[in-house]
Amino acid sequence: MTRLLMRQNFLSIGDDYTVRDEQDRERYFIDGHVFVLRSQLAIEDMQGQELARVRRRILALGETWDVLRGGESVAVVHKKLFTPFHCTFTVDVPGPDDLVAKGDFLDHEYTFHRGSRTVADVSKRWFTLRDTYGIDIAEGEDEVLILAAAVVIEQCCHNAH
Numbered sequence: 183m184t185r186l187l188m189r190q191n192f193l194s195i196g197d198d199y200t201v202r203d204e205q206d207r208e209r210y211f212i213d214g215h216v217f218v219l220r221s222q223l224a225i226e227d228m229q230g231q232e233l234a235r236v237r238r239r240i241l242a243l244g245e246t247w248d249v250l251r252g253g254e255s256v257a258v259v260h261k262k263l264f265t266p267f268h269c270t271f272t273v274d275v276p277g278p279d280d281l282v283a284k285g286d287f288l289d290h291e292y293t294f295h296r297g298s299r300t301v302a303d304v305s306k307r308w309f310t311l312r313d314t315y316g317i318d319i320a321e322g323e324d325e326v327l328i329l330a331a332a333v334v335i336e337q338c339c340h341n342a343h
Contacts, residue, residue, distance in 0.1 A: 184203070186201050186209065186318075187201065187202045187203075187316055190314070197336075197337070198211070198214050210233070210329060222236065234249055238337075242260075244263045249331075257274060257331075258272075258274045259273050260274065269339065275327075280296070282295050292304050302323065303318045317332060
């Protein structure tokens, strides 16, 4: 299992995050691109290389975001419209391995599943700082894709309030 800590940068312009590993090493930087009205984020390694870009679909029905690598879509994150008692997000990837995120999004506690298998847990429970999340990712899973989906969920559920 990979454990990451995603923390929003307090003194940044836009929704920027730094992601650290268990040894407190910086692993990723998420750049919120303030001048594009919260519709685009870039996930970079610590050398500034872009690993993925997350872009909101403006004309989509409901909250829909594309995850791009090298300009090509590798996933679509979509908030389901009609879930009466809780939010549900899907992460549609090519092939049959889609992810579904369910949980208590208002309290920042949710789990990503692929079928019946848990692939990641996201929790704010143990952190007192604003917008700090612990993310546990199962071995063999795509860290950058999980981070991209977690940031989309943050944008959809919390930045709108």
